[in-house]
Amino acid sequence: MKYTPIKPPLTGETLETLSDRLKERGEPAFRARQILEWLYKKRVRSWDAMTNLSKPLRAWLADTFELMPAALVLGRQSADVTDKLLLELGDKSLIETVIIRAPQDGVGVDHSRKTICVSTQVGCAMACVFCASGLAGLKRDLTAGEIVAQLLQVCYREDALTPRAHAELASFDNIVVMGMGEPLANYDALMRALTIVNADWGLGFGARRITVSTSGLVPKILKLADEPLGFRLAVSLHGATDEVREKIMPVNKAYPLAKLLPAVMAFSEKHGRMITLEFILIADVNDSFDQAEKLRDIALDLHAHVNLIPYNTVEGLPWKRPSNNRQERFADVLRNARISVTLRREKGHDIDAACGQLRLRTEKEREQQL
Numbered sequence: 001m002k003y004t005p006i007k008p009p010l011t012g013e014t015l016e017t018l019s020d021r022l023k024e025r026g027e028p029a030f031r032a033r034q035i036l037e038w039l040y041k042k043r044v045r046s047w048d049a050m051t052n053l054s055k056p057l058r059a060w061l062a063d064t065f066e067l068m069p070a071a072l073v074l075g076r077q078s079a080d081v082t083d084k085l086l087l088e089l090g091d092k093s094l095i096e097t098v099i100i101r102a103p104q105d106g107v108g109v110d111h112s113r114k115t116i117c118v119s120t121q122v123g124c125a126m127a128c129v130f131c132a133s134g135l136a137g138l139k140r141d142l143t144a145g146e147i148v149a150q151l152l153q154v155c156y157r158e159d160a161l162t163p164r165a166h167a168e169l170a171s172f173d174n175i176v177v178m179g180m181g182e183p184l185a186n187y188d189a190l191m192r193a194l195t196i197v198n199a200d201w202g203l204g205f206g207a208r209r210i211t212v213s214t215s216g217l218v219p220k221i222l223k224l225a226d227e228p229l230g231f232r233l234a235v236s237l238h239g240a241t242d243e244v245r246e247k248i249m250p251v252n253k254a255y256p257l258a259k260l261l262p263a264v265m266a267f268s269e270k271h272g273r274m275i276t277l278e279f280i281l282i283a284d285v286n287d288s289f290d291q292a293e294k295l296r297d298i299a300l301d302l303h304a305h306v307n308l309i310p311y312n313t314v315e316g317l318p319w320k321r322p323s324n325n326r327q328e329r330f331a332d333v334l335r336n337a338r339i340s341v342t343l344r345r346e347k348g349h350d351i352d353a354a355c356g357q358l359r360l361r362t363e364k365e366r367e368q369q370l
Protein backbone atom coordinates (compact mmCIF):
# COMPACT_ATOMS: atom_id res chain seq x y z
CA MET A 1 0.00 0.00 0.00
CA LYS A 2 1.71 3.11 -1.21
CA TYR A 3 1.12 6.59 0.16
CA THR A 4 2.23 9.61 -1.83
CA PRO A 5 2.37 12.80 0.20
CA ILE A 6 1.63 16.14 -1.48
CA LYS A 7 5.24 17.18 -0.91
CA PRO A 8 7.97 14.58 -0.40
CA PRO A 9 9.68 14.85 2.98
CA LEU A 10 13.24 16.15 3.10
CA THR A 11 13.96 13.32 5.57
CA GLY A 12 13.43 10.82 2.73
CA GLU A 13 16.06 12.33 0.43
CA THR A 14 19.51 10.86 0.07
CA LEU A 15 22.51 13.05 -0.72
CA GLU A 16 22.30 11.80 -4.28
CA THR A 17 18.59 12.40 -4.86
CA LEU A 18 18.72 15.86 -3.26
CA SER A 19 21.82 16.79 -5.28
CA ASP A 20 20.00 15.76 -8.47
CA ARG A 21 17.00 17.95 -7.65
CA LEU A 22 19.26 20.90 -6.85
CA LYS A 23 21.36 20.41 -9.97
CA GLU A 24 18.18 20.72 -12.09
CA ARG A 25 17.81 24.16 -10.48
CA GLY A 26 21.39 25.09 -11.33
CA GLU A 27 22.63 24.97 -7.72
CA PRO A 28 26.28 24.07 -7.00
CA ALA A 29 27.18 20.53 -5.94
CA PHE A 30 27.90 21.37 -2.28
CA ARG A 31 24.38 22.72 -1.65
CA ALA A 32 22.77 19.36 -0.86
CA ARG A 33 25.31 18.61 1.87
CA GLN A 34 24.73 22.08 3.33
CA ILE A 35 20.97 21.52 3.51
CA LEU A 36 21.31 18.06 5.07
CA GLU A 37 23.72 19.50 7.62
CA TRP A 38 21.05 21.98 8.71
CA LEU A 39 18.57 19.13 8.99
CA TYR A 40 20.57 16.43 10.76
CA LYS A 41 23.49 18.17 12.44
CA LYS A 42 22.21 21.64 13.33
CA ARG A 43 18.64 20.34 13.66
CA VAL A 44 16.87 23.49 12.58
CA ARG A 45 13.09 23.28 12.46
CA SER A 46 12.33 25.83 9.74
CA TRP A 47 13.59 26.68 6.26
CA ASP A 48 14.27 30.25 7.34
CA ALA A 49 16.77 29.04 9.90
CA MET A 50 18.99 27.77 7.03
CA THR A 51 20.72 31.12 6.93
CA ASN A 52 23.50 30.36 4.45
CA LEU A 53 20.94 29.65 1.71
CA SER A 54 19.51 32.39 -0.47
CA LYS A 55 15.92 33.48 0.11
CA PRO A 56 14.74 32.20 -3.30
CA LEU A 57 16.31 28.80 -2.62
CA ARG A 58 14.62 28.61 0.79
CA ALA A 59 11.30 29.50 -0.84
CA TRP A 60 11.83 26.79 -3.47
CA LEU A 61 12.67 24.23 -0.78
CA ALA A 62 9.55 25.16 1.19
CA ASP A 63 7.44 24.72 -1.95
CA THR A 64 9.07 21.45 -2.91
CA PHE A 65 9.64 19.51 0.34
CA GLU A 66 8.05 18.89 3.72
CA LEU A 67 10.77 19.58 6.28
CA MET A 68 9.31 17.27 8.95
CA PRO A 69 6.55 14.81 7.92
CA ALA A 70 5.73 13.61 11.46
CA ALA A 71 4.35 16.00 14.09
CA LEU A 72 4.58 15.21 17.79
CA VAL A 73 1.07 15.02 19.20
CA LEU A 74 1.79 13.34 22.50
CA GLY A 75 4.97 12.65 24.46
CA ARG A 76 4.34 10.35 27.37
CA GLN A 77 6.76 9.37 30.07
CA SER A 78 6.08 6.25 32.09
CA ALA A 79 6.83 5.80 35.78
CA ASP A 80 9.89 3.78 34.78
CA VAL A 81 12.33 4.78 32.09
CA THR A 82 10.34 4.54 28.89
CA ASP A 83 9.10 7.47 26.84
CA LYS A 84 6.57 7.08 24.11
CA LEU A 85 6.12 9.55 21.28
CA LEU A 86 2.84 9.56 19.41
CA LEU A 87 3.38 11.13 16.00
CA GLU A 88 0.85 12.30 13.43
CA LEU A 89 1.59 11.99 9.73
CA GLY A 90 0.39 14.06 6.76
CA ASP A 91 -2.74 11.92 6.29
CA LYS A 92 -3.52 12.05 10.05
CA SER A 93 -2.30 8.48 10.59
CA LEU A 94 -0.76 7.89 14.00
CA ILE A 95 2.44 6.03 14.72
CA GLU A 96 4.49 5.33 17.83
CA THR A 97 8.17 5.69 18.58
CA VAL A 98 9.55 4.52 21.91
CA ILE A 99 12.65 5.59 23.85
CA ILE A 100 13.79 2.91 26.29
CA ARG A 101 16.33 4.12 28.85
CA ALA A 102 18.50 1.59 30.62
CA PRO A 103 19.99 3.32 33.68
CA GLN A 104 23.66 2.69 34.32
CA ASP A 105 25.46 2.90 37.66
CA GLY A 106 26.96 6.27 38.45
CA VAL A 107 25.34 8.27 35.68
CA GLY A 108 22.06 10.17 35.53
CA VAL A 109 19.07 9.23 33.41
CA ASP A 110 20.32 11.61 30.72
CA HIS A 111 23.40 9.50 30.24
CA SER A 112 21.77 6.10 30.51
CA ARG A 113 21.84 3.78 27.53
CA LYS A 114 19.05 4.57 25.14
CA THR A 115 17.37 2.28 22.65
CA ILE A 116 14.95 3.72 20.15
CA CYS A 117 12.12 1.57 18.83
CA VAL A 118 10.76 2.71 15.45
CA SER A 119 7.65 1.82 13.46
CA THR A 120 7.63 0.89 9.78
CA GLN A 121 3.93 0.63 8.93
CA VAL A 122 0.59 2.03 10.06
CA GLY A 123 -0.94 -1.15 11.46
CA CYS A 124 0.25 -4.54 10.25
CA ALA A 125 -1.05 -7.23 7.91
CA MET A 126 0.59 -10.20 9.63
CA ALA A 127 -2.32 -10.74 12.06
CA CYS A 128 -0.39 -12.29 14.97
CA VAL A 129 -3.22 -13.01 17.39
CA PHE A 130 -1.57 -11.45 20.45
CA CYS A 131 -0.49 -8.11 18.94
CA ALA A 132 -2.19 -4.72 19.17
CA SER A 133 -0.40 -3.44 16.05
CA GLY A 134 -2.16 -5.91 13.81
CA LEU A 135 -5.62 -5.66 15.37
CA ALA A 136 -7.07 -3.40 12.70
CA GLY A 137 -4.97 -4.78 9.84
CA LEU A 138 -2.59 -2.78 7.66
CA LYS A 139 -3.48 0.80 6.85
CA ARG A 140 -0.35 1.61 4.86
CA ASP A 141 3.43 1.41 4.65
CA LEU A 142 5.50 4.27 6.03
CA THR A 143 7.68 6.17 3.59
CA ALA A 144 11.44 6.28 4.16
CA GLY A 145 11.08 9.93 5.20
CA GLU A 146 8.51 9.02 7.85
CA ILE A 147 10.79 6.33 9.29
CA VAL A 148 13.76 8.73 9.47
CA ALA A 149 11.51 11.47 10.89
CA GLN A 150 10.82 9.33 13.98
CA LEU A 151 14.51 9.35 14.83
CA LEU A 152 14.82 13.06 14.19
CA GLN A 153 11.89 13.66 16.54
CA VAL A 154 13.73 11.64 19.17
CA CYS A 155 16.80 13.85 18.57
CA TYR A 156 14.68 17.00 19.07
CA ARG A 157 13.38 15.63 22.35
CA GLU A 158 16.79 14.55 23.60
CA ASP A 159 18.45 17.82 22.52
CA ALA A 160 16.06 19.65 24.81
CA LEU A 161 16.86 17.31 27.72
CA THR A 162 20.61 17.00 27.70
CA PRO A 163 23.70 18.69 26.29
CA ARG A 164 25.04 15.23 25.39
CA ALA A 165 22.50 15.00 22.61
CA HIS A 166 23.80 17.70 20.30
CA ALA A 167 27.43 16.89 20.96
CA GLU A 168 26.92 13.29 19.84
CA LEU A 169 24.67 13.87 16.84
CA ALA A 170 22.52 10.84 17.64
CA SER A 171 22.64 10.50 21.40
CA PHE A 172 21.10 7.04 21.48
CA ASP A 173 22.93 3.75 21.55
CA ASN A 174 20.74 1.36 19.62
CA ILE A 175 17.90 1.40 17.15
CA VAL A 176 15.49 -1.51 17.11
CA VAL A 177 13.02 -1.75 14.25
CA MET A 178 10.39 -3.30 16.51
CA GLY A 179 7.59 -0.76 16.58
CA MET A 180 4.34 -1.02 14.69
CA GLY A 181 4.44 -3.06 11.49
CA GLU A 182 6.44 -5.80 9.79
CA PRO A 183 9.67 -4.08 8.66
CA LEU A 184 10.55 -6.62 5.99
CA ALA A 185 7.12 -6.17 4.36
CA ASN A 186 8.17 -2.55 3.71
CA TYR A 187 11.67 -3.49 2.61
CA ASP A 188 12.65 -0.76 0.14
CA ALA A 189 11.50 2.15 2.31
CA LEU A 190 13.22 0.59 5.31
CA MET A 191 16.52 0.16 3.49
CA ARG A 192 16.42 3.71 2.19
CA ALA A 193 15.64 5.03 5.68
CA LEU A 194 18.45 3.04 7.30
CA THR A 195 20.87 4.17 4.60
CA ILE A 196 20.01 7.79 5.50
CA VAL A 197 20.32 7.10 9.22
CA ASN A 198 23.71 5.47 8.67
CA ALA A 199 25.23 7.98 6.23
CA ASP A 200 27.81 10.57 7.31
CA TRP A 201 25.57 13.25 5.78
CA GLY A 202 22.61 11.82 7.78
CA LEU A 203 22.66 10.76 11.42
CA GLY A 204 25.96 8.87 11.10
CA PHE A 205 24.55 5.95 13.07
CA GLY A 206 26.41 2.61 12.88
CA ALA A 207 24.58 -0.19 11.07
CA ARG A 208 25.76 -2.71 13.64
CA ARG A 209 23.77 -0.89 16.28
CA ILE A 210 20.58 -1.27 14.26
CA THR A 211 18.45 -4.41 14.75
CA VAL A 212 15.66 -5.33 12.36
CA SER A 213 12.99 -7.56 13.88
CA THR A 214 10.80 -9.79 11.73
CA SER A 215 7.97 -12.23 12.20
CA GLY A 216 9.78 -14.45 9.70
CA LEU A 217 9.51 -13.42 6.04
CA VAL A 218 12.05 -15.92 4.74
CA PRO A 219 12.89 -14.46 1.27
CA LYS A 220 13.40 -11.02 2.84
CA ILE A 221 15.62 -12.43 5.60
CA LEU A 222 17.85 -13.85 2.86
CA LYS A 223 17.80 -10.51 1.04
CA LEU A 224 18.72 -8.67 4.24
CA ALA A 225 21.65 -11.02 4.68
CA ASP A 226 23.05 -9.69 1.40
CA GLU A 227 22.83 -6.01 2.33
CA PRO A 228 26.30 -4.49 2.47
CA LEU A 229 25.59 -2.42 5.61
CA GLY A 230 25.26 -5.44 7.91
CA PHE A 231 22.25 -4.79 10.14
CA ARG A 232 21.50 -7.09 13.04
CA LEU A 233 18.56 -9.50 12.94
CA ALA A 234 15.96 -10.45 15.53
CA VAL A 235 13.34 -13.08 14.79
CA SER A 236 10.00 -13.22 16.57
CA LEU A 237 9.72 -16.95 17.17
CA HIS A 238 7.10 -17.19 19.92
CA GLY A 239 6.55 -20.88 19.25
CA ALA A 240 9.24 -23.56 19.23
CA THR A 241 7.11 -26.00 17.20
CA ASP A 242 4.97 -25.42 14.10
CA GLU A 243 1.94 -26.56 16.05
CA VAL A 244 2.24 -23.78 18.64
CA ARG A 245 3.64 -21.14 16.31
CA GLU A 246 0.96 -21.42 13.66
CA LYS A 247 -1.79 -21.02 16.25
CA ILE A 248 -0.56 -17.53 17.10
CA MET A 249 1.36 -16.41 13.99
CA PRO A 250 -0.36 -16.99 10.61
CA VAL A 251 2.97 -16.28 8.84
CA ASN A 252 4.06 -19.73 9.99
CA LYS A 253 1.81 -21.33 7.35
CA ALA A 254 3.78 -19.77 4.50
CA TYR A 255 7.13 -20.03 6.27
CA PRO A 256 7.14 -22.92 8.76
CA LEU A 257 10.16 -23.61 10.97
CA ALA A 258 11.69 -25.93 8.35
CA LYS A 259 12.04 -22.89 6.07
CA LEU A 260 12.57 -20.19 8.66
CA LEU A 261 15.37 -21.73 10.71
CA PRO A 262 17.71 -22.47 7.75
CA ALA A 263 17.23 -18.86 6.56
CA VAL A 264 18.15 -17.55 10.00
CA MET A 265 21.16 -19.86 10.04
CA ALA A 266 22.22 -18.56 6.62
CA PHE A 267 21.94 -14.97 7.87
CA SER A 268 23.92 -15.78 10.98
CA GLU A 269 26.70 -17.54 9.06
CA LYS A 270 27.00 -14.69 6.60
CA HIS A 271 27.30 -12.08 9.33
CA GLY A 272 29.27 -14.04 11.88
CA ARG A 273 27.28 -12.38 14.66
CA MET A 274 24.73 -13.68 17.09
CA ILE A 275 21.15 -13.21 16.07
CA THR A 276 18.34 -12.81 18.59
CA LEU A 277 15.31 -15.02 18.98
CA GLU A 278 12.40 -13.23 20.59
CA PHE A 279 9.95 -15.32 22.53
CA ILE A 280 6.92 -13.76 24.22
CA LEU A 281 5.76 -15.85 27.15
CA ILE A 282 1.98 -16.30 27.02
CA ALA A 283 0.31 -18.32 29.78
CA ASP A 284 -0.87 -21.77 28.66
CA VAL A 285 0.02 -21.07 25.03
CA ASN A 286 3.80 -21.36 24.70
CA ASP A 287 5.16 -21.45 28.26
CA SER A 288 5.39 -25.22 28.76
CA PHE A 289 8.52 -27.14 29.72
CA ASP A 290 8.35 -28.86 26.33
CA GLN A 291 8.43 -25.51 24.50
CA ALA A 292 11.37 -24.39 26.66
CA GLU A 293 13.30 -27.54 25.71
CA LYS A 294 12.53 -27.15 22.01
CA LEU A 295 13.49 -23.48 22.12
CA ARG A 296 16.72 -24.47 23.84
CA ASP A 297 17.57 -26.87 21.01
CA ILE A 298 16.82 -24.26 18.34
CA ALA A 299 18.89 -21.60 20.11
CA LEU A 300 21.83 -24.00 20.55
CA ASP A 301 21.66 -24.90 16.87
CA LEU A 302 21.61 -21.29 15.74
CA HIS A 303 23.99 -20.13 18.46
CA ALA A 304 21.39 -17.43 19.13
CA HIS A 305 20.67 -15.07 21.98
CA VAL A 306 17.15 -15.52 23.41
CA ASN A 307 15.02 -12.63 24.54
CA LEU A 308 12.14 -13.82 26.72
CA ILE A 309 9.38 -11.21 26.94
CA PRO A 310 6.55 -11.68 29.43
CA TYR A 311 3.38 -10.91 27.46
CA ASN A 312 2.01 -7.41 27.83
CA THR A 313 -1.77 -7.56 28.08
CA VAL A 314 -3.72 -5.89 25.29
CA GLU A 315 -7.17 -4.47 25.87
CA GLY A 316 -9.78 -6.73 24.26
CA LEU A 317 -7.46 -9.74 23.89
CA PRO A 318 -7.65 -12.74 26.22
CA TRP A 319 -3.93 -13.55 26.55
CA LYS A 320 -2.06 -13.32 29.87
CA ARG A 321 1.54 -13.47 30.99
CA PRO A 322 2.63 -16.49 33.08
CA SER A 323 3.52 -16.07 36.77
CA ASN A 324 7.03 -14.81 37.57
CA ASN A 325 7.86 -18.23 38.92
CA ARG A 326 6.85 -19.94 35.67
CA GLN A 327 8.79 -17.37 33.62
CA GLU A 328 11.92 -18.09 35.69
CA ARG A 329 11.50 -21.85 35.34
CA PHE A 330 11.21 -21.46 31.57
CA ALA A 331 14.34 -19.26 31.49
CA ASP A 332 16.24 -21.75 33.65
CA VAL A 333 15.91 -24.44 30.97
CA LEU A 334 17.82 -22.15 28.63
CA ARG A 335 20.28 -20.87 31.23
CA ASN A 336 21.15 -24.43 32.22
CA ALA A 337 22.23 -25.05 28.62
CA ARG A 338 24.48 -21.95 28.85
CA ILE A 339 22.41 -20.06 26.32
CA SER A 340 22.68 -16.29 26.47
CA VAL A 341 19.20 -15.31 27.65
CA THR A 342 17.45 -12.19 28.90
CA LEU A 343 14.12 -12.27 30.64
CA ARG A 344 12.90 -8.80 29.87
CA ARG A 345 10.43 -7.37 32.32
CA GLU A 346 8.46 -5.21 29.93
CA LYS A 347 9.12 -1.53 30.41
CA GLY A 348 6.55 1.22 30.20
CA HIS A 349 3.59 -0.95 31.15
CA ASP A 350 1.71 2.11 32.35
CA ILE A 351 1.88 3.94 29.01
CA ASP A 352 0.38 1.22 26.86
CA ALA A 353 3.81 -0.14 26.11
CA ALA A 354 2.67 -3.08 24.05
CA CYS A 355 3.26 -1.81 20.56
CA GLY A 356 0.31 -0.16 18.91
CA GLN A 357 -1.78 0.33 22.04
CA LEU A 358 -1.26 4.07 22.47
CA ARG A 359 -2.22 4.59 18.84
CA LEU A 360 -5.35 2.41 19.13
CA ARG A 361 -6.47 4.20 22.27
CA THR A 362 -5.92 7.65 20.76
CA GLU A 363 -7.77 6.68 17.57
CA LYS A 364 -10.72 5.46 19.66
CA GLU A 365 -10.77 8.72 21.63
CA ARG A 366 -10.72 10.68 18.37
CA GLU A 367 -13.64 8.67 16.96
CA GLN A 368 -15.64 9.37 20.12
CA GLN A 369 -15.00 13.08 19.74
CA LEU A 370 -16.36 13.15 16.18
Ligand SMILES: C[S@@+](CC[C@H](N)C(=O)[O-])C[C@H]1O[C@@H](n2cnc3c(N)ncnc32)[C@H](O)[C@@H]1O
Pocket residue numbers: 130131132133177178179180181182183213214215235236238278280309310311312313314354355
Ligand atom coordinates in the same frame (compact mmCIF):
# COMPACT_ATOMS: atom_id res chain seq x y z
C1 LIG B 1 5.49 -5.23 17.32
S1 LIG B 1 6.66 -6.33 16.64
C2 LIG B 1 7.34 -5.41 15.28
C3 LIG B 1 8.41 -6.12 14.52
C4 LIG B 1 7.96 -7.31 13.69
N1 LIG B 1 6.70 -7.15 13.12
C5 LIG B 1 8.01 -8.57 14.52
O1 LIG B 1 6.95 -9.18 14.74
O2 LIG B 1 9.11 -8.94 14.93
C6 LIG B 1 8.01 -6.34 17.81
C7 LIG B 1 7.92 -7.39 18.88
O3 LIG B 1 6.88 -7.08 19.81
C8 LIG B 1 6.25 -8.28 20.16
N2 LIG B 1 4.91 -8.05 20.71
C9 LIG B 1 3.78 -7.79 20.04
N3 LIG B 1 2.74 -7.66 20.91
C10 LIG B 1 3.26 -7.85 22.14
C11 LIG B 1 2.69 -7.86 23.45
N4 LIG B 1 1.41 -7.64 23.64
N5 LIG B 1 3.51 -8.11 24.51
C12 LIG B 1 4.83 -8.32 24.30
N6 LIG B 1 5.42 -8.32 23.10
C13 LIG B 1 4.64 -8.10 22.03
C14 LIG B 1 6.24 -8.99 18.83
O4 LIG B 1 5.93 -10.33 18.93
C15 LIG B 1 7.64 -8.77 18.35
O5 LIG B 1 8.52 -9.71 18.89
Ligand code: SF4
Pocket residue numbers: 124125126127128131132133134179180181182215236
Ligand atom coordinates in the same frame (compact mmCIF):
# COMPACT_ATOMS: atom_id res chain seq x y z
S1 SF4 C 1 3.97 -9.09 16.09
FE1 SF4 C 1 4.97 -7.97 14.41
S2 SF4 C 1 4.30 -9.10 12.59
FE2 SF4 C 1 2.94 -9.74 14.21
S3 SF4 C 1 1.13 -8.40 14.02
FE3 SF4 C 1 2.54 -7.47 15.50
S4 SF4 C 1 3.78 -6.06 14.33
FE4 SF4 C 1 2.81 -7.46 12.90
